[in-house]
Amino acid sequence: MQIRPILATLRHHKAGTLLIALQIALTLAIVCNALFIIHERLAHLSQPSGVDESDLLVITNRWANKPTQGEIGSLMAQDLATLRKVPGVANAYATDAYPLSGSGIAYGIGHSPEKRKFVSSTAIYFTDDNALPTLGLKLVAGRNFRPDEIGQIGGRDKIAPRVLIITRELARRLFPGESAVGKIAFVSDQPSIIVGVVERMQSPYVDSSMTEWADCSTLLPFRQLVTPTTYVVRAQPGQLEEVARRVRAALYAANRMRVIRPDNGVKTFAQVRAQAYKSDRGMAILMAWISVILLAITAAGIVGLTSFWVGQRRKQIGVRRALGATRHDILRYFLTENLLIGVGGVLLGGVLALGLNLWMMKQFEVARLAPGYVLAGVVTLLLLGQCAVLAPALRASRVPPVEATRSV
Amino acid sequence: MLAYYLRLGLHSLRRNPILTALMVMAIGFGVASSMTTYAVFRAVSGNPLPEKSAQLFVPQIDVWGPESRARGFDMPDSLTYTDATALMRDHKAARQTAIYPVGFTLVPRDAAREPFAVSGYAAYADFFPMFNVPFVYGGGWDAAQDQARAAVVVISSKLNQQLFGGADSIGQLVHLDDHDYQVIGVVADWNPRPRFYDVNNSSGFDNPPDFFLPFTRAIDTQTETTGNDNCYGSAGRKPGFDGWLQSECAWVSYWVQLPDAAAVRAYRSYLLSYADQQREAGRFRWPSYITLRNLTEWMDYERVVPPETRISLLLSLGFLLVCLINTVGLMLAKFMRRAGEIGVRRALGASRREIWLQFLAEAAMVGVSGGVAGVVLTGVGVLGVGLVFEPDIARLAHINLSLVGLTLLCALFATLAAAFYPTWRASRVQPAWQLKSH
Numbered sequence: 070m071q072i073r074p075i076l077a078t079l080r081h082h083k084a085g086t087l088l089i090a091l092q093i094a095l096t097l098a099i100v101c102n103a104l105f106i107i108h109e110r111l112a113h114l115s116q117p118s119g120v121d122e123s124d125l126l127v128i129t130n131r132w133a134n135k136p137t138q139g140e141i142g143s144l145m146a147q148d149l150a151t152l153r154k155v156p157g158v159a160n161a162y163a164t165d166a167y168p169l170s171g172s173g174i175a176y177g178i179g180h181s182p183e184k185r186k187f188v189s190s191t192a193i194y195f196t197d198d199n200a201l202p203t204l205g206l207k208l209v210a211g212r213n214f215r216p217d218e219i220g221q222i223g224g225r226d227k228i229a230p231r232v233l234i235i236t237r238e239l240a241r242r243l244f245p246g247e248s249a250v251g252k253i254a255f256v257s258d259q260p261s262i263i264v265g266v267v268e269r270m271q272s273p274y275v276d277s278s279m280t281e282w283a284d285c286s287t288l289l290p291f292r293q294l295v296t297p298t299t300y301v302v303r304a305q306p307g308q309l310e311e312v313a314r315r316v317r318a319a320l321y322a323a324n325r326m327r328v329i330r331p332d333n334g335v336k337t338f339a340q341v342r343a344q345a346y347k348s349d350r351g352m353a354i355l356m357a358w359i360s361v362i363l364l365a366i367t368a369a370g371i372v373g374l375t376s377f378w379v380g381q382r383r384k385q386i387g388v389r390r391a392l393g394a395t396r397h398d399i400l401r402y403f404l405t406e407n408l409l410i411g412v413g414g415v416l417l418g419g420v421l422a423l424g425l426n427l428w429m430m431k432q433f434e435v436a437r438l439a440p441g442y443v444l445a446g447v448v449t450l451l452l453l454g455q456c457a458v459l460a461p462a463l464r465a466s467r468v469p470p471v472e473a474t475r476s477v
Numbered sequence: 478m479l480a481y482y483l484r485l486g487l488h489s490l491r492r493n494p495i496l497t498a499l500m501v502m503a504i505g506f507g508v509a510s511s512m513t514t515y516a517v518f519r520a521v522s523g524n525p526l527p528e529k530s531a532q533l534f535v536p537q538i539d540v541w542g543p544e545s546r547a548r549g550f551d552m553p554d555s556l557t558y559t560d561a562t563a564l565m566r567d568h569k570a571a572r573q574t575a576i577y578p579v580g581f582t583l584v585p586r587d588a589a590r591e592p593f594a595v596s597g598y599a600a601y602a603d604f605f606p607m608f609n610v611p612f613v614y615g616g617g618w619d620a621a622q623d624q625a626r627a628a629v630v631v632i633s634s635k636l637n638q639q640l641f642g643g644a645d646s647i648g649q650l651v652h653l654d655d656h657d658y659q660v661i662g663v664v665a666d667w668n669p670r671p672r673f674y675d676v677n678n679s680s681g682f683d684n685p686p687d688f689f690l691p692f693t694r695a696i697d698t699q700t701e702t703t704g705n706d707n708c709y710g711s712a713g714r715k716p717g718f719d720g721w722l723q724s725e726c727a728w729v730s731y732w733v734q735l736p737d738a739a740a741v742r743a744y745r746s747y748l749l750s751y752a753d754q755q756r757e758a759g760r761f762r763w764p765s766y767i768t769l770r771n772l773t774e775w776m777d778y779e780r781v782v783p784p785e786t787r788i789s790l791l792l793s794l795g796f797l798l799v800c801l802i803n804t805v806g807l808m809l810a811k812f813m814r815r816a817g818e819i820g821v822r823r824a825l826g827a828s829r830r831e832i833w834l835q836f837l838a839e840a841a842m843v844g845v846s847g848g849v850a851g852v853v854l855t856g857v858g859v860l861g862v863g864l865v866f867e868p869d870i871a872r873l874a875h876i877n878l879s880l881v882g883l884t885l886l887c888a889l890f891a892t893l894a895a896a897f898y899p900t901w902r903a904s905r906v907q908p909a910w911q912l913k914s915h
Contacts, residue, residue, distance in 0.1 A: 084809055084898070084902070085806060085809060085810070088802055088805055088806040088809070089806060091802055092799055092802045092803055092806065095795060095798060095799045095802065096799055098795070099792055099795045099796065099799070102792070103792060106788070131580075131582050131594050132582065133582040133584050133592040133654075134582070134584060134654065134655050135582075135654035135655040185544065185545075185709075223716075223717075224701060225716060225717050225718050225720060225721050226716050226717075227714075227716045295701075296582075321591075325591065325592075326584075326592060327582075327592065328582050328591075328592050328593055328594045330593075330594065347867055347868070348783070348785055348866065348867055351785070351864060351865035351866055351867075352785050352788075352789070352865070354864060354865055355789055355865045356792070359510065359792055359793070359796055362506055362510075362796070363796055363799060366502075366503050366506065366507075366799065366800055366803055367799065367803065369499050369503070369803070370499075370503075370802075370803035370806055370807065373496055373499055373806065373807045373810055374806045374807070374809075374810050376810075377809075377810030377811075377813070377814060378810075380814060381813075381814070425795075429788065429791075432784075432787070433784040433787065433788055434784070435788075
């Protein structure tokens with residue numbers, strides 16, 4: 070293929086060549102990193118919570134007039150009874166936090182009562198024997214809590230549970246290679262016996278600083294006698310909307326000295342999930358928009374400049390056609406020219422992409438760019454360039470040989 | 478002459494509408510994406526109290542030791558109750574306050590109305606003068622009321638509107654949880670963003686507080702914090718509220734006002750000597766370590782500006798750069814196509830400078846049109862930020878006159894910068910060569 074004459078021509082159009090190459094390079098650098106951010110965010114937000122999220126509802130309740138701990142215990146029991154009577158409710162339990170709730174308690178768990186020697190951080194969930202069926206957690210070893218094991222605990226009481234249920238990931242960290250059931254672990258200065266292991270239950274936090282132990286959770290057999298209280302409610306299949314409409318009124322009818330906020334006091338788990346990952350999804354949307362518009366603008370730029378070149382070289386093309394070049398030759402000439410510029414651009418762009426990623430890794434705790442993204446970006450931009458140049462190149466190939474004889 | 482150049486420019490732009498539209502849209506999109514992300518960035522990175530920020534400081538004391546940091550835990554960004562009350566007692570700064578966030582249910586006097594939840598802060602008397610809090614009615618409490626653990630409350634204008642219809646409510650009673658509090662002040666519309674004194678607990682951009690009450694009173698009524706409670710390695714503490722107060726749990730925000738550099742030095746050495754005392758008393762088993770950051774340093778330390786905001790601003794600026802390179806290329810193509818016309822004008826006596834000005838005028842028209850497109854697109858962008866950023870942050874971003882002005886200026890300057898090379902090339906066209914070849 071005639072690369073040498075192409076290079077000679079490009080040398081005459083240094084500015085235009087450089088501009089296209091530079092534009093391709095910068096576009097590649099930005100689009101690669103944007104795609105990578107999209108991938109990271111989507112991976113983050115599609116992490117499974119371990120909870121069977123359909124048909125699940127959470128209610129945040131605050132008591133008025135600051136009841137004592139004893140009073141909270143009976144109010145809570147009344148509320149759970151009220152909730153179970155609401156038509157369409159399958160199960161319910163009271164807790165302090167749930168996966169993706171954003172706030173809750175985190176402890177260290179380990180093999181020693183000395184708290185500073187913990188093995189892993191863990192989310193702590195106050196639950197009862199109804200938590201597993203309500204959340205739809207999968208028990209992979211051992212058993213659920215028994216009703217007689219469920220205790221009550223004040224807000225500032227010492228937390229020293231006799232039995233625990235932990236997640237499989239936490240079990241793996243505490244007892245690698247062995248079964249955790251029946252073993253002893255410390256979440257306080259007192260020993261606790263692990264009675265069950267669930268497949269998965271995500272922590273309340275989605276913050277990047279806590280992803281290291283996102284799947285390490287511990288269920289404690291306590292009702293925590295504090296306000297606010299959260300009720301997690303499972304509706305019968307397909308009755309979520311109905312139940313969501315009814316529960317607030319049902320609870321207020323039983324006792325009105327409470328606050329369940331009308332705007333966000335009752336949330337479906339889908340709403341909880343959307344809220345927890347709002348910024349992840351937003352970032353992915355923004356990056357996708359930037360990428361699409363950027364690619365469109367780069368393509369438009371290539372079309373514009375190549376059209377100009379074709380217009381400028383009509384005479385030259387006519388001469389070549391008159392000297393025997395086929396239309397196909399002319400088409401190939403412009404496609405090859407664009408490919409050469411494109412390759413130059415993506416070489417520079419690849420370096421820029423990695424540089425930008427290194428800099429962002431330092432500044433924003435972004436992960437290292439996978440080479441696959443640069444490769445995908447390179448292919449995309451080269452293809453984009455070829456597509457963009459196609460229309461002007463076809464126009465060039467239709468320049469008749471007689472053009473050579475025209476003076477203007 | 479300028480009018481003539483503009484007419485020439487308009488004529489030329491009309492002759493090639495697609496290329497013109499391409500340039501205008503490239504600039505419009507580039508400027509709009511930068512301006513939209515900048516509007517968000519500006520909203521979250523502003524100084525919430527510019528007139529005072531250099532005088533306000535946050536102390537930190539290393540109560541967990543270097544071992545905790547080896548395990549990936551930062552130094553606590555709040556104080557323990559023990560340290561906060563000791564620092565309040567010693568009273569070494571010009572002004573100081575311990576603060577923590579609290580929440581109550583408010584039962585309205587009118588029994589027909591449902592109780593509702595309110596949130597606010599427990600603080601000391603210095604809070605109000607220290608942070609320049611404006612009042613509509615009354616004012617804050619004084620140090621004597623701190624001492625007396627008085628059941629008084631300062632409420633927001635919004636809560637005053639809800640409870641008392643916006644009237645002067647000084648002396649009225651408000652029932653929070655299980656106690657009555659006497660209203661002694663109504664704060665005017667005061668909502669610094671970020672809410673600098675609470676960024677260790679919240680994003681700093683959520684709903685403004687409904688009330689403030691004396692710290693000492695909140696402790697008396699055993700009010701829990703609704704913020705972070707960091708209890709590294711203190712599970713062996715005594716049970717109950719008092720056990721929590723005496724523990725190494727860090728949950729009290731602490732702010733001091735230090736008017737000059739000498740006061741800052743003095744306070745730093747005071748903090749260090751306090752930590753030394755604690756070490757000698759056997760509480761810390763590591764070298765004493767303290768920090769003292771001013772307001773802006775504290776905002777950085779707490780990473781108040783979300784990384785999303787910075788990344789998107791950065792990538793938008795890159796986007797603008799690509800749009801400008803694109804414009805340089807298109808303008809070059811457009812101007813050089815008219816080499817013949819330039820040759821004729823030069824031959825008829827136009828100077829290089831005149832050619833340059835003529836094309837610059839044309840570029841400026843593209844810039845202004847790009848700016849107008851940019852303003853429209855920025856408007857769309859700002860309306861759409863709710864889809865991308867947290868609602869608390871998104872609603873802070875808004876279009877105002879300065880943003881519109883900035884968008885137009887940015888578009889104009891960017892276009893003129895992009896036009897620099899193409900117009901220069903146009904002005905260097907050799908008239909003789911052009912005339913000869915045609």
